[in-house]
Amino acid sequence: MSFTYIGSFQVHGGDADTLWKIGSGDAALLYLFLRKNDRMPSEGEAEEAGMPPEALARAKKALLDAKLIVRAPSAAKETAPLYETKEITEGITRDEGFAHVVHEAERLAGRPLSPSDLQTLYSIHAWRGLPPEVLTLMLHFLHKDFERRFGRKPTMKNIGVEAEYWEKAGVFTAEAAQAHIKKLEKLRSELTRTLIACGIRGREPSATEKNYAQGWIQMGFAPDAVALAYDKTVTQKGQWSWPYCHKILDTWHKMGLHTVEEINRSAPGPQRRQQYAERGGKRPLSPPGETERAAMEKARKYLEDNADGDGA
DSSP, X not given: OOEEEETXXXXXXXXXXXXXXXXXXXXXXXXXXXXXXXXXXXXXXXXHTTOOHXXXXXXXHHHHHXXXXXXXXXXXXXXXXXXXXXXXXXXXXXXXHHHHHHHXXXXXXXXXXXXXXXXXXXXXXXXXXXXXXXXXHHHHHHHHHHHHHHSSOOOHHHHHHHHHHHHHTTOOSHHXXXXXXXXXXXXXXXXXXXXXXXXXXXXXXXXXXXXXXXHXXXXXXXXXXXXXXXXXXXXXXXXXXXXXXXXXXXXXXXXXXXXXXXHHHHSOOHHHHHHHHHTTTOOOOSOOOHHHHHHHHHXXXXXXXXXXXXXX
């Protein structure tokens, strides 16, 4: 398949079937413009074609998602354009939906938006393509989320970062926004409880802390299991250590142990620990019970699954 370079994009040679499946007139119009002019249209040109900035952003994303255009390998990371104050003011005046977003943002923040705030908010709308109804839902969700988790309001920088995630997730309708919020509320509730199990509350976690906690959630560990690993880490190390706790949880994960009940069931009971101590550290002679046999079987299966074939 051949490609035609268009600025920082490559365009696949004629794919009318894909355009038809996209079902977007704006995407088809943008594709035709790209083929004819070898560049992206300016916002003014798009407006003349009846395509406001947010529609242009959605059309561009639709073509990228459908692989009708792809970023050229040498393309630099895109940065939001700087809009002039006059342009933003005109946008508020002519776009009733965006004017409502500005009003809601100021009401939630409890103060007028600064020129920098308006620049970020307008960029989210005009450049990232989030329509007013989606922006409004995102603002309400973020304020509620930050108040609950950190006891403060989100900054405009927080809002800009969140908007980037929503754009990448393809959240461009009110219905998609509501589904996305429901998913985020579940994930963030689990994340908050997991971080509390590690002694973190009342502050935003660092990127490393967040990555560890999210990884453990993805492994299938509930907060109480993480709390157990936390306790073992502090008891064995004498201090908290994210890598050491991860090592404990990773070992349990590889053995198929994810709940506190499973983990406790796999550990030797007090009677067998006493027998072990009485024999000076030697293995007890009494036969294993049902719990121990189950744990041994899990360990045997884990070793089989992870065998490197040295003994073959």
